[in-house]
Amino acid sequence: MKEYGVQESWTQILVIENLSPRCFGYMPIMFLSNGEILIAYVEEQNNRSGSRLDGCCNLEAKTFRRYSY
Numbered sequence: 764m765k766e767y768g769v770q771e772s773w774t775q776i777l778v779i780e781n782l783s784p785r786c787f788g789y790m791p792i793m794f795l796s797n798g799e800i801l802i803a804y805v806e807e808q809n810n811r812s813g814s815r816l817d818g819c820c821n822l823e824a825k826t827f828r829r830y831s832y
Contacts, residue, residue: 778822798823
């Protein structure tokens, strides 16, 4: 958003495509120094909503990996 409160001034800076057919509800958490994005997501389990997980997304390489603490 270039001008606060003015929707027409919004600028799209990021698009996260569906990286896995079983994942939904992506939420970017932070940009990492290596260019990846730490995201939270929910993975479908047995056709039901699963629990929240974290992963790292590399938009240039179009790769995704689960993040473990």
